[in-house]
Amino acid sequence: MEPILDNHMHLDPEHGRGVEAVEEFSRLGGTHLLVVNKPSWHLGALPESGDDFEHVFETTLDAVAAATEVLEGRAWPVLGVHPGLVSQLVDDGRTPAEAGEIMRAGLDLASEYVANGRALALKSGRPHYEVSDEVWDASNAVLDHALSLGAEHDCVVQLHTEASEDLTDVTERGEEYGLPAHRVVKHYAGGRLRGPTPSVISRKDELERAAEADEPFLMETDFIDDPDRPGAVLGPKTVPRRVRWLREEGYEAAIRTAHVQTPERVYGIDTVATLDD
């Protein structure tokens, strides 16, 4: 059996399909998952402090444990703060600076999970939509904090950012803190990217570009597990299906890059050794 990793999926056992989505992924040959916590406002009221992220993080850890039961390989949690939270908090009456403070506190809590081995990586970023200068500056301060925590705890930072093929401004800032560029991963990336390691959204055109580029990359669906938005993103079967398609197209080396070599190089995870015998 060959490892197949979806680098960015959400699971919502309370409202969505939860482990059923993992079973579907596994049935098609998927073996490993990085499960990213849902935006905190999906699972409760707006946070007022770092402690208010605990529920969403614990829910994610439970979902990861349930997923690992099902998978031939295993799942790992990625915890952090969705960059869109800044707008939710500002709409609720906070200043951008206050919103940033709450978000940094959430990242501090997430980094405690990384420090004690309960989470693999952090998730941060900046808005992918138009915002005011104040909100943009506050968001970049949050992102800087995440990069510094990644360096401090020697872990990957997954980014949710604006669409771009050049995010060297972010990886250069990470390097100033001591976080190597390849340990910054852009979620929902296209097939080519300067700066972070791309986690390529599993559409054929983008995967083909990544495979042709012959650079490290990962594959993801960003399956959101939201019953109110079915079909809003790619479904849980997509990564195993696209791996089959890449094989048919003759991209055997790219499959190994995305599912064995890049996970090892970027996260330090061994997707081969963690397969059940």
Ligand SMILES: [Zn+2]
């Ligand atoms: Zn996502």
